[in-house]
Amino acid sequence: MKFLIVEDEEGLSKSISLYLTGEGNICDHAATYEQGYQKLSLYDYDCVLLDLTLPDGEGLQLLKYLKKINKTDGVLIISARNSLDQKIEGLSLGADDYLIKPFHLSELYARIQSIVRRRHFNGNSIIHFNELEIDTTAKETKVNGKTVHLTRKEFDLLLYFIVNKNKVISKAAAVEHIWGDDADMADSFDFIYTHIKNVRKKLTDSGCKDYFQSVYGVGYKFADV
Amino acid sequence: MKLFSSYNRILSIITLTGLLVIGFLFYQTLGGYINKQIDDHLFEELLEVQDFAHVKNILPSPDGFDDVVVEYKKINKLQDKRRLFADTNFYNPKKKHQESARYLKTELILNGQPYEVMIVASKFERQEQIKSIILIILIPVIVLLLILWLVNRILIKRMWLPFRQLLTNIKAFNINQEKVFEPIQTNIEEFKALNKAVLDVSLKVKSDYKEIKLFTENASHEMMTPLAVINSKLDTLLQSNTLGKEQSEILADLYKATSKLTKLNQSLLLLVKIDNNQLQDKEEIDLRALIEEKLNYFQEFIQKRNLQVQINLDTFSITANRSLIEILINNLLSNAIRHNYDGGSIRITLTSDKLVFCNTGTQGKLHPAKIFERFYKDNTSEGTGLGLAILKQVCLRQNYELIYNYHRDYHQFSINFNSL
Numbered sequence: 001m002k003f004l005i006v007e008d009e010e011g012l013s014k015s016i017s018l019y020l021t022g023e024g025n026i027c028d029h030a031a032t033y034e035q036g037y038q039k040l041s042l043y044d045y046d047c048v049l050l051d052l053t054l055p056d057g058e059g060l061q062l063l064k065y066l067k068k069i070n071k072t073d074g075v076l077i078i079s080a081r082n083s084l085d086q087k088i089e090g091l092s093l094g095a096d097d098y099l100i101k102p103f104h105l106s107e108l109y110a111r112i113q114s115i116v117r118r119r120h121f122n123g124n125s126i127i128h129f130n131e132l133e134i135d136t137t138a139k140e141t142k143v144n145g146k147t148v149h150l151t152r153k154e155f156d157l158l159l160y161f162i163v164n165k166n167k168v169i170s171k172a173a174a175v176e177h178i179w180g181d182d183a184d185m186a187d188s189f190d191f192i193y194t195h196i197k198n199v200r201k202k203l204t205d206s207g208c209k210d211y212f213q214s215v216y217g218v219g220y221k222f223a224d225v
Numbered sequence: 226m227k228l229f230s231s232y233n234r235i236l237s238i239i240t241l242t243g244l245l246v247i248g249f250l251f252y253q254t255l256g257g258y259i260n261k262q263i264d265d266h267l268f269e270e271l272l273e274v275q276d277f278a279h280v281k282n283i284l285p286s287p288d289g290f291d292d293v294v295v296e297y298k299k300i301n302k303l304q305d306k307r308r309l310f311a312d313t314n315f316y317n318p319k320k321k322h323q324e325s326a327r328y329l330k331t332e333l334i335l336n337g338q339p340y341e342v343m344i345v346a347s348k349f350e351r352q353e354q355i356k357s358i359i360l361i362i363l364i365p366v367i368v369l370l371l372i373l374w375l376v377n378r379i380l381i382k383r384m385w386l387p388f389r390q391l392l393t394n395i396k397a398f399n400i401n402q403e404k405v406f407e408p409i410q411t412n413i414e415e416f417k418a419l420n421k422a423v424l425d426v427s428l429k430v431k432s433d434y435k436e437i438k439l440f441t442e443n444a445s446h447e448m449m450t451p452l453a454v455i456n457s458k459l460d461t462l463l464q465s466n467t468l469g470k471e472q473s474e475i476l477a478d479l480y481k482a483t484s485k486l487t488k489l490n491q492s493l494l495l496l497v498k499i500d501n502n503q504l505q506d507k508e509e510i511d512l513r514a515l516i517e518e519k520l521n522y523f524q525e526f527i528q529k530r531n532l533q534v535q536i537n538l539d540t541f542s543i544t545a546n547r548s549l550i551e552i553l554i555n556n557l558l559s560n561a562i563r564h565n566y567d568g569g570s571i572r573i574t575l576t577s578d579k580l581v582f583c584n585t586g587t588q589g590k591l592h593p594a595k596i597f598e599r600f601y602k603d604n605t606s607e608g609t610g611l612g613l614a615i616l617k618q619v620c621l622r623q624n625y626e627l628i629y630n631y632h633r634d635y636h637q638f639s640i641n642f643n644s645l
Contacts, residue, residue, distance in 0.1 A: 009450055015457035019464070080449035082494060084504075084548075102453035102487055105460040153525070168463045172480045179522070191529055216473030218480065219463060 001046040001116060004028045006036040006062065007078065008055050016049065019105040019167070020112070033057030040066055040073075046119070047074040047112045050095070052086065060093060067094045074115040078103070104173035106164045113163045129162050130224060131208055143206040153178050154199045161212070161222035170219040196220060229381050233374075240370055252359060259351045260327060264310045267293070267329035270344050271308075278335040298341040303332050315345050324349045387411035391420060398427055400434050442497045445490045452490065455483050485609070492611035495552070496599075499618045504546045512550075512575055513538045519554050520573075526562050533570040541577050543642055549619045556616045557582045557638060563608065564588070564636070572635070581639040590631035597627075 003020055007013040008031050017027035028043070030036035033054045040048070040062065048066070052059035063075055075095040079086065087098045096115040099108060117125060117136060125137040133142040139155050141148045150158065160177050161169060174192045200212050213221045226234075270293050277285045284297055294315065308331040315326045328345040335342070390409045398406045406427035408420050459479055462468075468476070498504060516538060520527070527534060543550070561571045561584035569585035588603065595601050597617040602610035616638075620627040626641035 009454060011454040012450070012457050015454070015461045018461050019457075080446050080453070082491070101449045102456040102483075105457055170460065170463055170480050171477075172484045173460070176484075191526065194529060195525065215463070215468065216470045216477075218473040218477040 002026045002028070002044070003112070004030060004036070004039055004043075004045045004048045004073075006030045006049065006054070006059065007051040008032065008053075009051075016105065016108065020109065023166070031055075033059075033062065036062050037065065040071065041069070044071065045073045046116050047076060047096075049108075049112075050075055050077050052077060052079040052081065052090070060090060063090065063093050063095055072119070074112075074119050076108075076111055076115060078108075104170065104176065106160070106167060106169045106173045107177055109167070110160055110163045110177070127159075127162055129165065129211075132162070132203075134159060134162060141203075143203060143208040146206055148202055148206045148208075150199065150202060154195070154202070157195060158199055158203075161220070164222070166221070166223045168215050168219045168221045174220070192220075228385070229378070232381070233378075236374075236377075244366070244370075248359070248363065251362070252355070255355050255358065259348070259355060260310075263327045263346055263348065263351065264329070267310070267327065267344050267346055268308070270295070270346075271329060271331065271342065274342060274344070275333065275335070282336055284335060284340075292346060294345045296343045296345070297335075298343075300332060300339050300341050303334065303339045305332055307331070312348070313345065315347070317347055317349075325352065384413070387413060387416045388419075391416065391423065395423060400430060405431065438497050438500060441493055445494045445497070448486075448490050452483065452487055455479075456487075459483065489609045489611070492609050492615060496611065496615055496618055499549070499615070499622055502622065504548050507544050507546055509542050509544055510547055510550050511540070511542050512554075512580065513540050515550065515554055516558075516573060516575065519551075519558050523558055523562060527571075530562065530565060531568045532562065532565055533568075535570065535572045536574075538573065538575040539577060541575055545623055549623065553616060553619050553640075556612050560584075560612060560638075561636075564606070578643045579639060579641055581637060583635040583637045585634055586636050591629065591636065593629045596629060 001024065003017075003025065005013045005016055005027060007016070007029075010031065013029050013031070017029060020027050028039060028045070030039050033056045036050075036054070036059075050059045050062060054062075059077065059079075063077075066073060066075065077087075077090045077095045077098045078101060079090075079098065080101045082100045090098055096118070097111050099111055114136075125135060127134045127136060131144045133145070134140070135142075136159065139152070141150050141155060141158065157174065157178055160174065171192045174196075178192075178195070196212055200210055204210050209224075211222050211224060213223060213225075215221055274285055274295060285295060308329060310327065310329055313326050313328050314323050315328075316322070317324045325348045326345050327348050328343055330341065330343045332339060332341050334340070387409050394407045394409060398404075406424055408424050409416070411417060411420065459476060463476060516536070520534065520536070557580075561582050564586045565571065565584050566587050571585075572581075572583040574581040574583075592601075597613050599614040600610040601613075602608060617627055619625075620640060628639050628641070630637040630639070
C-alpha cells in the first residue's frame with residue numbers, strides 16, 4: 001500500500017513512516033500545504049494522513065482539493081483539536097476517519113487498514129492469518145473453517161493485533177483501543193492481560209496456534225514465530 | 226439594617242426630640258406670656274380696688290368685679306408690702322366648680338385700715354386658649370412631618386430603584402455565561418458612575434477569564450503535538466528487537482506517564498469545553514439504557530475486581546447533551562470501580578428525578594466540598610484529580626444538584642435532575 005503523510009511535525013511523521021513502511025507499504029511525506037498539494041496532484045495513494053494545521057495552510061483545503069480533482073484516496077485526518085465541529089466538517093468533506101493526537105501507531109495503522117478495506121471492499125473484508133480467518137464485516141472468527149465464539153471486545157482485540165501483526169502493541173494502546181479514552185482506567189493496564197489470556201485460550205482450544213507473545217510486561221506481539 | 230431604616234431612625238429621633246423640646250419651650254413661653262397678661266390684669270384690678278376704696282370709702286364687694294374674686298382680710302399691721310403673684314385653685318362661684326387660677330396677694334391700707342387683699346382670676350379661659358393655640362400649631366406640624374416622612378419614603382424608594390436593579394443585575398451576572406452585564410438606565414450621577422464601574426469590571430473580568438480559558442485551551446492543544454511525538458517514538462522504540470527486560474520496564478513506565486499526561490490534558494480541555502458551553506446539542510437520552518450500556522462496557526473491570534453490582538433502575542429519560550451525560554455516567558461508574566476494593570459492592574439507583582451511585586471504598590468519608598475541587602486527590606489515587614471536577618462542572622451546566630454523602634461505609638454520589 002502507498003501512503004502520504006501530510007504532517008509538519010517531523011518527529012511524528014518519521015515515526016509514522018517507520019511504523020508503516022515494510023510489508024509492502026511505501027510512505028511518502030509532505031511537511032507543508034504546498035508539498036502536499038503537489039504530491040496529491042501527481043500521485044495516487046491508498047490513504048492520506050492529513051494534519052489539519054499546516055504552517056502554510058489548512059489541511060481541510062487539501063481535502064477539498066482532493067475531492068475536487070476526483071481522487072479516490074482514503075483520507076484519515078490526524079488533528080490535535082478534539083473538536084466535534086471540525087470532526088463533522090472533515091467527515092462531511094469526505095474524510096474517512098478522524099484521529100486525535102496523541103495516538104498510538106498501532107491504532108493509526110488499524111484505522112488506515114480499516115479505511116483501505118472499506119475502499120477496496122471486494123474480498124478484502126476477510127483477513128487471513130495462517131489457519132485464522134477473520135470476517136471484519138460479519139465480525140466472525142474461524143479457525144480452520146470452524147467458527148470460534150468471541151465476545152465483541154475479544155474480537156476487536158484480536159483484529160487489532162492481527163492488523164498490527166509482527167508489531168509490538170503496548171498495553172496502553174490495547175486498553176485505549178478497547179475502552180476508549182474516556183474509560184479513565186489508566187491504572188488498569190495490567191488488566192489487558194486477562195483479556196488476552198481469554199482470547200488465547202479460545203483460539204488454542206479451537207486448534208489455533210498461540211501467536212501472542214508477551215514483551216516483558218510492556219506489551220504483546222501477534223506474530224508467526 | 227437597611228439604609229432607609231437607618232436614615233429613618235436618626236431622622237425620627239431628631240424630629241421627636243425636637244418636637245418635644247420645641248413643644249415644651251413653646252408651652253412654657255406661651256404660659257409665661259399668659260401669666261404675665263393675667264398678672265397685669267390683676268394689678269389693674271388692685272388699682273381699681275384702691276381707687277374704689279378711696280372714692281367710696283367702702284370696700285368693694287368680693288364679687289363686684291366682672292371676672293375676678295376679691296378677698297379681704299383684716300390684719301394688725303402691714304408687714305409685707307410686696308405683691309405676690311402665684312397659681313392656685315379656686316371655686317368659681319359662677320360656674321360652680323374648681324378651676325385653676327392666678328392670684329395677687331398683697332397687704333395695703335384701705336380706708337386707714339391694714340388689709341390683706343387677695344385677687345383671684347380664673348385661668349381657665351386662657352388655658353383653653355393655650356390649648357387651642359398649641360393644637361392649632363402642633364397638628365399641622367405633625368401632619369406636615371407625617372407627609373414629609375411619607376414623601377421621603379416614597380422618594381427614597383424610587384431613588385434607590387436603580388440601585389436595586391443594579392444589584393439584581395450584578396447578582397445575575399455569571400462569568401461563565403455568554404450574556405454580558407446588563408447596565409441600568411438612570412439619570413442619577415452616582416448610580417451612573419457605579420453602573421459604569423461595575424460594567425467595566427464585569428467586562429474586564431470576562432475578558433480576563435476568557436483569556437485564561439483560551440490560554441488553558443491553547444496550552445493543552447499545543448502540548449498534544451509533542452505528546453503525539455513522544456507517543457509515536459515510544460511505539461517505535463517498542464518495535465526494536467533488542468529490547469531487554471530493563472528497557473521494557475522503563476518503556477512501560479514511560480507509557481504510563483505519557484498516558485497520564487495525555488489524560489490530564491484531555492480532561493483540562495474537556496473542562497474548558499464544558500465551561501465554554503461548547504457542548505450544546507440536546508437530545509432525549511434514555512438514562513436506564515445508557516447506564517446498562519456503560520455497565521456492559523465496564524463489565525470486565527467489574528468482574529476482575531469481583532465487585533457486586535446491584536442495580537435498581539426505573540425507565541427515565543432526560544433531555545441533555547449526550548456527550549456530557551456519557552461523561553457523567555462514565556466518571557461515576559469508573560470512580561465507583563476504581564476506588565473500590567476487590568470484592569466490594571456498587572449500588573446504582575435511578576428514579577424519576579434522581580440518580581444515586583453508592584460504592585464501598587478503600588477510604589473513609591471524603592471531604593464533601595473539597596473532593597470536587599480541581600486536582601484534589603489522595604496520594605494513592607492514580608487518576609488525574611479532575612474526574613470529580615468534571616462531574617461537578619457537567620452538573621452545574623445541566624442545572625443538576627450533585628451531592629456527596631458517606632453512609633454506613635458507602636460513598637454516595639446523588640444527582641438530582643430536578644433541582645432547579
